[in-house]
């Protein structure tokens with residue numbers, strides 16, 4: 121029996137009988153990547169509330185709009201010095217009417233952790249696994265008979281490069297690896313295409329969450345997924361050429377200014393095109409800012425999250441992330457400084 125048939129035959133857990141959506145349950149998750157989308161889908165599958173997708177910059181504003189919720193799930197949204205105070209204020213407010221669950225895997229300041237616990241936030245945090253895997257782990261008792269949700273959690277881990285972590289590895293080993301790689305790729309390419317085409321971005325991504333959870337689809341069954349994947353693959357092949365032609369190489373990194381929404385992919389292509397350990401993509405974020413993605417090879421010893429944090433602090437900008445994948449947002453006039461400082465940090 122193929123992996124797909126097995127999943128199709130998998131029983132749905134009975135507690136999730138066709139109940140109407142509950143508007144007092146809200147899931148807020150990371151918009152841009154497959155880990156955030158799959159985290160939201162698994163929560164939505166279990167609770168059928170309202171789904172809101174957001175990004176670090178708008179996270180506090182998003183929380184401000186939630187009123188009177190009984191349960192709020194916040195997933196895959198890391199915190200930093202710039203966002204924490206506003207975030208804490210909002211979760212404290214939300215805790216007066218209900219329960220706030222914060223499920224995340226980005227590095228967190230111990231002081232933030234303490235303050236969230238004091239505010240009675242239900243904290244489920246570990247840097248060891250992807251957010252979708254943490255969501256699955258937290259609710260594993262309820263998800264045992266939901267193989268499609270298992271697939272989604274695996275997709276979150278794979279697309280976040282956390283598929284070799286202990287829990288993810290075990291979950292992934294329970295399916296066919298190639299099948300999971302296909303599903304993950306289709307999902308992340310679909311998300312990238314929707315971001316790129318800007319088809320009322322947020323709304324379409326919320327629809328994807330809906331298809332994956334309420335409509336019980338796998339990533340390859342999402343409307344237009346094959347078209348999106350094929351288009352994105354062709355587009356990626358072109359992009360490798362362009363990055364090679366127009367990118368610039370310094371000692372240990374290469375960089376490129378792009379209009380792509382999936383700056384992470386561009387950064388990865390630069391690594392291969394220039395044979396460097398680190399790739400950096402800059403993208404216009406409005407008329408005054410650049411959004412920056414940094415990626416490194418798995419065997420690189422640089423901690424990009426720390427480096428992005430250090431440079432951003434020096435530039436009074438925001439930035440941070442994981443050791444092999446990080447991001448920052450700077451003013452356009454800081455571009456040269458950013459490149460020079462990065463060059464010093466990557467000897």
Ligand SMILES: [Mn+2]
Pocket residue numbers: 155156196225250251280
């Ligand atoms: Mn993540």
